[in-house]
Amino acid sequence: MTLTTELLKLPIVDLSSPDRLSTAATILQACTDHGFFYLVNHGVEEELFQKVFNESKKLFSFPLEEKMKLGRKDHRGYTPLFAESLDPDLAPKGDPKESYYIGPLEEDSAPVKLNQWPSQETLPSWRPTMETFYRKLACAGNKLLRLIALALKLEETFFERMGGLDKPTAYLRLLRYPGELGSADEDVCGASAHSDYGMITLLATDGVQGLQICREKFKQPQVWEDVLHLDGALIINIGDMMERWTNCMFRSTLHRVMPVGQERFSAAFFLDPKHDCLVECLESCCSESSPARFPPILSGDYLKERFRLTYKSNLESIV
Numbered sequence: 218m219t220l221t222t223e224l225l226k227l228p229i230v231d232l233s234s235p236d237r238l239s240t241a242a243t244i245l246q247a248c249t250d251h252g253f254f255y256l257v258n259h260g261v262e263e264e265l266f267q268k269v270f271n272e273s274k275k276l277f278s279f280p281l282e283e284k285m286k287l288g289r290k291d292h293r294g295y296t297p298l299f300a301e302s303l304d305p306d307l308a309p310k311g312d313p314k315e316s317y318y319i320g321p322l323e324e325d326s327a328p329v330k331l332n333q334w335p336s337q338e339t340l341p342s343w344r345p346t347m348e349t350f351y352r353k354l355a356c357a358g359n360k361l362l363r364l365i366a367l368a369l370k371l372e373e374t375f376f377e378r379m380g381g382l383d384k385p386t387a388y389l390r391l392l393r394y395p396g397e398l399g400s401a402d403e404d405v406c407g408a409s410a411h412s413d414y415g416m417i418t419l420l421a422t423d424g425v426q427g428l429q430i431c432r433e434k435f436k437q438p439q440v441w442e443d444v445l446h447l448d449g450a451l452i453i454n455i456g457d458m459m460e461r462w463t464n465c466m467f468r469s470t471l472h473r474v475m476p477v478g479q480e481r482f483s484a485a486f487f488l489d490p491k492h493d494c495l496v497e498c499l500e501s502c503c504s505e506s507s508p509a510r511f512p513p514i515l516s517g518d519y520l521k522e523r524f525r526l527t528y529k530s531n532l533e534s535i536v
């Protein structure tokens with residue numbers, strides 16, 4: 218049994234504010250209290266969001282055989298409905314959503330091209346739109362990581378060095394939740410309850426509601442609160458890796474997407490540390506009375522295990 222409450226007021230962080238210390242303080246509070254906040258003045262224009270969702274819609278409307286030609290390889294490309302379960306215990310059948318992954322953008326000169334792109338003849342604007350979106354999100358993400366570092370009393374470039382502005386270890390996941398599967402069944406989620414695995418996630422939604430968070434994951438019955446869409450804002454959430462790094466000072470909050478009987482598009486940008494980055498408790502987050510709760514782990518090893526559990530079949534690793 219779950220209860221849903223109506224109103225949730227998430228903090229709003231202004232990425233362009235000149236008062237960086239006060240912004241860092243807001244972030245600290247938001248990450249400790251909610252693990253979720255809105256980001257405004259982030260540099261991604263409203264028109265670009267529209268373009269991304271339009272292009273995304275075009276691709277998802279292709280026949281399944283066409284989309285399967287771009288089927289996910291090396292964690293890039295198309296994943297059909299029910300192919301992944303964000304909570305394998307609650308949703309053993311898989312989640313009713315389809316997605317498309319874009320990995321780190323390669324240099325033109327890179328010997329192996331891993332990303333898959335729809336053909337230029339069918340969708341000429343698709344690739345340039347997604348590449349622009351990816352780069353702008355990476356830029357916003359890195360700026361935000363500087364503020365998060367300030368909030369944690371670290372050198373401003375600490376996370377940036379781990380994630381790498383030069384080579385962001387980031388995946389963009391375009392998502393489509395088909396409205397027609399919207400059911401009155403409480404147990405069927407568009408995306409089952411999960412927390413994100415990595416450092417931070419930047420999320421854009423098309424305005425159709427459905428996203429909910431549960432702030433007390435161990436409390437029963439679970440209380441789910443709606444995260445309302447805020448025009449032009451990105452929704453940011455802390456991932457498990459960051460929770461681990463901060464010794465649980467920052468929360469990686471449980472979230473899910475409920476069907477609302479309407480087709481819904483979103484785009485999640487997962488910004489992770491480099492795979493050889495050792496994630497160990499930050500000094501500012503432990504003390505004698507609050508010792509490190511987790512042993513150090515390589516980011517790549519941690520993510521590999523989390524992905525192994527998520528993709529029950531057709532298992533592929535991102536490392």
Ligand SMILES: O=C(O)CCC(=O)C(=O)O
Nearest residue numbers: 392408422428474483485
């Ligand atoms: O579609 C959404 O609003 C959320 C997606 C999400 O949580 C995820 O992909 O990890």
Ligand SMILES: [Fe+2]
Nearest residue numbers: 411412413472
């Ligand atoms: Fe998520």
